[in-house]
Amino acid sequence: MNARLAAAVAAGRAAGLGSRLLGRGGGTALPGLVAERVDPAIVAHLGRQLGGGRVLVTGTNGKTTTSRIVAEILREAGRPFIHNREGSNLMRGLASTLLFEARPTGAIPRARRTTGLFEVDEATCPAAARALAPGVFAFTNLFRDQLDRYGEVDTVAALWREALAAAPKDATIVLNADDPSVAELAEGWSGPVHWFGLDDAAFATEYAGAFDARWCRECGGNFAYDRRYFAHVGWWRCTGCDRRRAATQTTGSALRLGLDEATFEVEGIGALRMPLTGTYNVYNALAAICVARVLGLPPEAIAAGLAKVRPAFGRQEVAELEGRHIRLLLTKNPAGANQVLRLLEQLAGGAQGTLKVAVLLNDRFADGQDVSWTWDVDYELAAGEVGSCWVGGDRAEDMALRLKYAGWPAPGAVVHEPAALLDAIVAGTAPGDEVFVVPTYTAMLDLRAELVRRGAVGRFWERGE
Numbered sequence: 527m528n529a530r531l532a533a534a535v536a537a538g539r540a541a542g543l544g545s546r547l548l549g550r551g552g553g554t555a556l557p558g559l560v561a562e563r564v565d566p567a568i569v570a571h572l573g574r575q576l577g578g579g580r581v582l583v584t585g586t587n588g589k590t591t592t593s594r595i596v597a598e599i600l601r602e603a604g605r606p607f608i609h610n611r612e613g614s615n616l617m618r619g620l621a622s623t624l625l626f627e628a629r630p631t632g633a634i635p636r637a638r639r640t641t642g643l644f645e646v647d648e649a650t651c652p653a654a655a656r657a658l659a660p661g662v663f664a665f666t667n668l669f670r671d672q673l674d675r676y677g678e679v680d681t682v683a684a685l686w687r688e689a690l691a692a693a694p695k696d697a698t699i700v701l702n703a704d705d706p707s708v709a710e711l712a713e714g715w716s717g718p719v720h721w722f723g724l725d726d727a728a729f730a731t732e733y734a735g736a737f738d739a740r741w742c743r744e745c746g747g748n749f750a751y752d753r754r755y756f757a758h759v760g761w762w763r764c765t766g767c768d769r770r771r772a773a774t775q776t777t778g779s780a781l782r783l784g785l786d787e788a789t790f791e792v793e794g795i796g797a798l799r800m801p802l803t804g805t806y807n808v809y810n811a812l813a814a815i816c817v818a819r820v821l822g823l824p825p826e827a828i829a830a831g832l833a834k835v836r837p838a839f840g841r842q843e844v845a846e847l848e849g850r851h852i853r854l855l856l857t858k859n860p861a862g863a864n865q866v867l868r869l870l871e872q873l874a875g876g877a878q879g880t881l882k883v884a885v886l887l888n889d890r891f892a893d894g895q896d897v898s899w900t901w902d903v904d905y906e907l908a909a910g911e912v913g914s915c916w917v918g919g920d921r922a923e924d925m926a927l928r929l930k931y932a933g934w935p936a937p938g939a940v941v942h943e944p945a946a947l948l949d950a951i952v953a954g955t956a957p958g959d960e961v962f963v964v965p966t967y968t969a970m971l972d973l974r975a976e977l978v979r980r981g982a983v984g985r986f987w988e989r990g991e
């Protein structure tokens with residue numbers, strides 16, 4: 527028994543109990559923070575006991591959804607696993623997750639058979655890789671985040687290379703072949719690589735909107751696209767050298783997107799259905815399928831797990847308000863917003879002026895305090911499809927201006943209060959209508975609270991289930 531580890535576990539658990547008694551719900555970081563003070567290597571000491579595979583999942587967008595899908599597949603396969611909750615993806619969050627699984631001695635029950643599934647923040651990857659020595663390391667995508675967070679895609683790419691340098695040399699890395707910024711992680715990696723990607727010409731876009739233009743790391747050349755699905759993601763090749771999208775072991779095809787679900791096919795597994803929609807969620811599913819395959823989980827568990835996954839908090843929730851279906855599509859950064867707009871365009875199926883959309887912009891800390899990122903979002907993509915719109919949030923006027931430039935119709939309301947926004951939406955729609963709400967994070971929380979206050983019968987998923 528490691529006395530320091532046991533003391534750290536005890537201190538962390540006590541802090542967890544204390545914060546719960548004080549009513550600070552959701553303070554998942556505090557126990558880990560306290561425990562790390564006692565044993566700075568607590569994540570390594572607890573995490574490395576897990577012998578059923580240690581998996582790290584990271585990426586700008588989709589890491590929460592991807593790891594939730596892997597969790598469902600593990601459950602279907604009957605494999606014991608430990609999974610950190612959304613929002614606890616820094617080292618202290620990993621420590622919190624692990625210490626509540628440990629006995630007072632610091633030993634994790636059934637550790638040898640248990641899989642560790644960890645969603646990890648981009649910047650936490652090097653520390654997590656050093657501590658956990660992962661056997662599987664999955665990268666979903668690399669987009670520019672909010673302007674005031676990491677600043678540069680290259681900073682994140684450098685952190686990821688540092689993480690790979692710290693990872694075991696025989697780890698399998700799971701990479702998105704369609705994202706050249708992720709694909710370049712294979713350069714210099716001597717261990718196994720499992721590639722995933724999408725093969726569906728119908729979902730290629732001709733639209734040349736703003737996207738995170740990157741240059742080839744090898745030669746500085748530009749990327750050209752035989753197919754571009756969204757942003758810089760697609761069938762790319764370098765115009766200056768022979769680098770190009772790799773052949774994929776896990777390939778999604780025959781994609782069909784519905785309002786609440788997507789279906790697609792993966793060779794070796796067959797037709798799959800999941801209650802999540804959007805091309806970006808199909809990518810998340812493909813990443814999860816890769817991880818499951820590397821872990822040796824059977825195709826039946828993969829299909830069953832996908833069918834059971836539920837949307838993460840605010841990602842794809844539906845509330846019923848006076849007969850209207852209010853669909854929340856949280857956007858946390860320009861790339862996420864672009865993916866949502868592309869989804870709206872796809873759901874409209876070419877019908878002009880049919881969509882009913884509310885866009886909510888806040889500029890509090892969790893939203894990103896610099897709202898100029900809205901100018902990097904291609905609201906133009908859905909301009910023709912939008913028939914009615916409403917604008918809300920603390921910075922509603924800025925958003926209204928942006929949408930005016932994007933060619934959207936004049937909004938039915940430009941208001942700050944969620945109550946006034948919902949009143950305007952109800953006034954401008956009829957029972958049975960589908961209304962898409964595209965909020966930033968805190969705007970989503972405010973609107974959700976107002977929906978709950980009105981008793982909107984919602985298929986709301988509880989945070990962390």
Ligand SMILES: [Zn+2]
Pocket residue numbers: 742743744745746747764765766767768769
């Ligand atoms: Zn090149």
